[in-house]
Amino acid sequence: MESGYAVEVREVSVGYGAKTVLRDVSFRVRRGEIVALLGGSGCGKSTILKAVIGLLPVQSGEILIEGESMVSCSWAARRKIQRKFGVAFQGGALFRSYTVRENIALPMEEYTDLSREEIDRRVREKLKLVDLSGTEEMMPGDLSGGMVKRAAVARALALDPHILFLDEPSAGLDPLNSARLDDLIRNIRNRLNAAIVIVTHELDSIFAIADRAVFLDRDAGTVIAEGPPAELRDHSPVEKVRVFLNRGHLEKKE
Amino acid sequence: MNGSSCCVRFICEIGDATAAVFHDALKLISFTGETISELFLALRNPLRIRWKETLYYMNMCGANALPISSLICLLMGLILGYQSAVQMHKYGADAFLPALVGCSIVRELGPLMIAVIATGRAGSAFAAEIATMKATEEINAMQTMGFSPWRFLVIPKLLAMICMMPLLTFFGDMFGIAGGMIVGTFELDIPVHTYYTQTVYWVPPRFFVESLTKSIVFAIIVTGICCLRGFEAEEDSLGIGRATTSSVVTSIIVIIVADTLMARMFNMIFYGSAV
Numbered sequence: 225m226e227s228g229y230a231v232e233v234r235e236v237s238v239g240y241g242a243k244t245v246l247r248d249v250s251f252r253v254r255r256g257e258i259v260a261l262l263g264g265s266g267c268g269k270s271t272i273l274k275a276v277i278g279l280l281p282v283q284s285g286e287i288l289i290e291g292e293s294m295v296s297c298s299w300a301a302r303r304k305i306q307r308k309f310g311v312a313f314q315g316g317a318l319f320r321s322y323t324v325r326e327n328i329a330l331p332m333e334e335y336t337d338l339s340r341e342e343i344d345r346r347v348r349e350k351l352k353l354v355d356l357s358g359t360e361e362m363m364p365g366d367l368s369g370g371m372v373k374r375a376a377v378a379r380a381l382a383l384d385p386h387i388l389f390l391d392e393p394s395a396g397l398d399p400l401n402s403a404r405l406d407d408l409i410r411n412i413r414n415r416l417n418a419a420i421v422i423v424t425h426e427l428d429s430i431f432a433i434a435d436r437a438v439f440l441d442r443d444a445g446t447v448i449a450e451g452p453p454a455e456l457r458d459h460s461p462v463e464k465v466r467v468f469l470n471r472g473h474l475e476k477k478e
Numbered sequence: 479m480n481g482s483s484c485c486v487r488f489i490c491e492i493g494d495a496t497a498a499v500f501h502d503a504l505k506l507i508s509f510t511g512e513t514i515s516e517l518f519l520a521l522r523n524p525l526r527i528r529w530k531e532t533l534y535y536m537n538m539c540g541a542n543a544l545p546i547s548s549l550i551c552l553l554m555g556l557i558l559g560y561q562s563a564v565q566m567h568k569y570g571a572d573a574f575l576p577a578l579v580g581c582s583i584v585r586e587l588g589p590l591m592i593a594v595i596a597t598g599r600a601g602s603a604f605a606a607e608i609a610t611m612k613a614t615e616e617i618n619a620m621q622t623m624g625f626s627p628w629r630f631l632v633i634p635k636l637l638a639m640i641c642m643m644p645l646l647t648f649f650g651d652m653f654g655i656a657g658g659m660i661v662g663t664f665e666l667d668i669p670v671h672t673y674y675t676q677t678v679y680w681v682p683p684r685f686f687v688e689s690l691t692k693s694i695v696f697a698i699i700v701t702g703i704c705c706l707r708g709f710e711a712e713e714d715s716l717g718i719g720r721a722t723t724s725s726v727v728t729s730i731i732v733i734i735v736a737d738t739l740m741a742r743m744f745n746m747i748f749y750g751s752a753v
Contacts, residue, residue, distance in 0.1 A: 274618075277622045278621070279618055306621075306622055306623065309622075311619065311623075313619055314615070315614055315615055317614060320616070334623075334625065
């Protein structure tokens with residue numbers, strides 16, 4: 225890891241076609257750290273995440289995953305780098321024609337020489353980690369929303385990555401399931417010493433699990449604040465950030 | 479609106495349309511390149527092929543399509559037989575019914591009907607499946623896991639269609655000929671044995687080669703276009719519907735264009751001239 229960071233985003237500009245959505249975005253994530261990318265709807269949280277995981281080409285800047293460039297590498301090299309991290313998408317994105325076991329086993333079957341028994345053992349282990357033991361042979365369509373999200377996290381952990389990207393993990397979940405997922409994310413960080421990047425605007429989750437928050441703003445089109453969530457809420461020099469993290473209470477008082 | 483602004487707008491529209499055509503052409507070239515590259519890798523190392531999915535698609539677009547394909551081809555043979563029998567009987571040309579039905583079914587209608595059925599059954603399902611996977615971010619998930627969506631989603635379908643379409647076409651040809659035979663036997667009193675020997679005489683094996691060659695080309699066209707439309711779909715329910723419709727319409731048009739070119743090509747090969 226040349227740069228010493230698990231994820232390093234350096235002055236990245238990204239957008240769709242000729243339109244730039246975010247300009248000069250920079251942030252870094254260390255191993256064992258949970259960083260929340262937050263901001264209002266349409267501020268580009270998911271766009272920057274897509275750029276970091278290699279789904280969207282950047283217009284300028286550099287993205288390093290464990291010191292390796294995702295921007296200036298070949299297509300084959302990017303596929304190799306992508307195996308270093310796991311991604312859990314907002315809707316889970318489990319392959320619907322595969323069982324839960326097949327979903328989690330797929331990366332292991334493709335990228336390792338493990339025996340069928342060893343793969344099955346690891347699948348059971350991952351499912352136990354996300355509290356989904358016994359669902360191996362279920363189809364994704366038979367799982368509840370919370371179970372799908374947890375199964376997606378289990379799949380993201382299939383190759384024991386050091387980096388995990390979670391896109392809106394708590395969106396659409398009831399408070400109980402949301403809290404369980406927060407516990408799970410903390411647990412994964414503690415057990416694997418993983419760098420975790422979460423895209424979210426769920427304030428409860430941010431305060432519960434994030435070590436740092438990177439606040440993106442639609443009008444500015446870039447990062448306008450960065451720091452521990454509680455500190456940003458109480459002492460951020462940017463009023464917009466304080467209002468957002470106080471659920472708009474400051475605005476109401478005014 | 480004055481004349482000059484109208485002219486500027488017209489030029490802009492031509493520019494936009496030209497850019498769209500180039501954009502589509504670029505996507506088509508990229509899709510074709512990815513598919514050929516993955517197919518080459520798969521053929522070089524058959525262990526890379528997702529056999530489970532390939533067998534599933536073989537069952538779906540082959541075995542499961544056999545009853546409907548056979549029925550439609552049988553009916554096509556019956557219809558062609560009835561319509562021809564009426565006209566041919568007037569001129570005392572009953573004996574040529576096996577030739578007309580056999581050649582028409584084997585050289586044209588068999589492969590064409592099977593391709594149209596495959597487009598409606600399998601092609602639309604391919605487009606809808608890929609478009610849905612795009613909408614539910616399954617394709618994004620595949621890419622971030624370092625998997626090629628072509629390897630998982632296109633190659634199994636392509637191999638299944640290339641294997642199954644010729645088989646379906648062969649069965650379709652047989653059922654079409656049987657349809658003509660039913661008319662010949664019951665309407666024109668041609669003995670079954672005579673109808674059979676006449677068919678064998680007028681429909682040489684090279685016509686089956688033409689039929690099966692066309693079916694392979696049609697399999698590639700249907701799979702390619704339907705998968706491409708699926709990948710191009712917008713990520714919402716309307717987009718999935720539009721992709722499915724567009725895949726069927728485009729496939730049928732391209733199949734007919736390809737059939738026209740191949741009909742000319744095979745006439746040149748068999749008879750040395752296009753007509």
